[in-house]
Amino acid sequence: MGITVTAQALLFDMDGTLVDSTAAVERTWRRFAARHGLDPAAVLAGAHGQRTAETVAAHAPPGTDTAAETAWLVAQDIADTSGTVALPGAAELLAALPRGRWALVTSAGRELAERRMAAAGLPLPDVIVAAEDVRRGKPDPEGYLAAAGRLGVDPRATVVFEDAELGLRAGRAAGGWTVVVGPHGGGAARCRPRITDYRGAACSDSGDALRLTLPTRLPSMVPA
Template sequence: MGIVVTAQALLFDMDGTLIDSTEAVERTWRRFAARHGLDAAEILAGAHGQRTVETVAEHAPPGTDVAAETAWLVAQDVADTRGTVALPGAADLLAALPRGRWALVTSAGRELAERRMAAAGLPLPEVLVSADDVRRGKPDPEGYRTAATLLGTDPRATVVFEDAEAGLLAGRAAGGYTVVVGPHEGAAAEGRPRITDYLGAHCADTDDGLRLTLRASATATV
């Protein structure tokens, strides 16, 4: 079963959507938990899709300097990309996309996004909207709306690829056509098309826009 959709631009989340950085992410948050005597599993359960500063503010003990702790965590992330890999087929799909027709919208900071994309062997797009570029992180739609504007297109004419609840909510609120990447089963994923990777993905630049064909997962609904 395949998914076929036409759009003016494609907007991708990064972690869990284009790349698998699970090993590095878990190592960093476990360091943070150990520093403060916190439950690492509890932090990891809610950290995905959020900006680092928001997760720190939620879990850090009272009196913690949130800005300083966030800076420490970001430095840990930037220095540690071991185990970061691209999702199958992602490199080929991105290489086939016209420049200026896709963007990265991530809850990671810009430096970290650049390091992880490089570690995974993926190119950077002309438009990268990071945690450093927005006032409000996901699930707020600011990032996706900003990316669409920078690409010169209406957010409602975009396809948004996301793997986390906050990101799916953000993409939907921006007006994009959301595609779930991976196993996430939250409310925002209900009834949405789903893929597990980009193997077999094909994109054609037509007069009507980008005609994208994806291989749906066995549980996908369109």
């Protein structure tokens, strides 16, 4: 069983959506927590889907040089991609997409995005909207709107793949048709189509639109 939709472009988050970088992400934030005597579970709970600088600002003790700490964390991330892998079926789906029909919209910096995608064996699209490319991170829709604009499509004609609350909210605010990847059960995931990974997904290009088939059922209610 599956559902088939048409779209002008597909927009993907990266971490947790195309790439499983959980082990590396947790190692980095645990180092940060240890440096500052913080509860690593509390830090990790708020870090997913958020830009590094915003997580640092939310958790660093008063007086911390947040810019320097952010730079240190980014360097740690870039140096440590061990255990980073692609979600099952992701490589096959991306290989089927025309280069000008998909984009990466990530809260990671561009260099880190390039490193993690390479570590996972995934290609990079022509359009990448990374942390440094937006003034406001997710849940603001700026990144998804920018990606749609650079692809030359109406954001309302895109499918957005996300795994986290902030990203799902951003995709919906941009007007995209959001698909939940993985187990996230927050409010923005309610009544949305969901996939575990991309096994069984297929996409073809008619020239006018993409025809995307996903291995999931359409929920009985799909709010706009």
